[in-house]
Amino acid sequence: ELLKIQFGSALGDLAPEEKVVTIPGISGRDPKEISFKSLAYIIQSRMEEILDAVTFEIENFGSLDKLGAGIVLTGGGAMLKHLPQLVRFKTGLDVRIGIPNEHLASETKEDINQTMYATSIGLLLKGYEYLKAHKEDEAKKEVPPVEEPTPEDENETSEVEPDRPQVGFLDNWKKKINHLFEEDDSKM
Numbered sequence: 001e002l003l004k005i006q007f008g009s010a011l012g013d014l015a016p017e018e019k020v021v022t023i024p025g026i027s028g029r030d031p032k033e034i035s036f037k038s039l040a041y042i043i044q045s046r047m048e049e050i051l052d053a054v055t056f057e058i059e060n061f062g063s064l065d066k067l068g069a070g071i072v073l074t075g076g077g078a079m080l081k082h083l084p085q086l087v088r089f090k091t092g093l094d095v096r097i098g099i100p101n102e103h104l105a106s107e108t109k110e111d112i113n114q115t116m117y118a119t120s121i122g123l124l125l126k127g128y129e130y131l132k133a134h135k136e137d138e139a140k141k142e143v144p145p146v147e148e149p150t151p152e153d154e155n156e157t158s159e160v161e162p163d164r165p166q167v168g169f170l171d172n173w174k175k176k177i178n179h180l181f182e183e184d185d186s187k188m
Helices: 002-007 036-061 083-091 115-140 151-155 169-180
Strands: 020-023 032-035 071-073 095-097
Touching: 002 020, 002 036, 020 036, 032 036, 036 083, 071 083, 083 095
Parallel strands: 071 095
Antiparallel strands: 020 032
């Protein structure tokens, strides 16, 4: 990972062949030297496998023709040198790096305004929208009036109805978060 971040490239043809990096030996083995070009070809092969899998899923879902605006790369991997060029070459679509600057309102904006945080911030914003929409839906529903207990009721011991499951705050929150990741339109 460190080699990829510091010296990696998604296109082997663009990496310098004359530069080398030393890979430390593992389990008592001697360190090895590898050229930037060789490292880049290894990275390029893995990225092409990932892109092929993503492209297959997009085509399988029937959405390839709906990507008129192209592909947005997010996350730490999007910072890989020459990745947009590789994605553009493999897919034929426009490509850009996504950063979470559109919805941020903070004095420390630059600390989190990086592509490595775009996916997380996007999920948090989507979760907030979901919770806000469901809160509004719940407010629109009529809440039945609560009956005040009578003195006769206070003498009786109250038991939890066995048919009615007791759901706590954490269970409700878990259900709401899990709902964010459900795919209604796709078939598994």
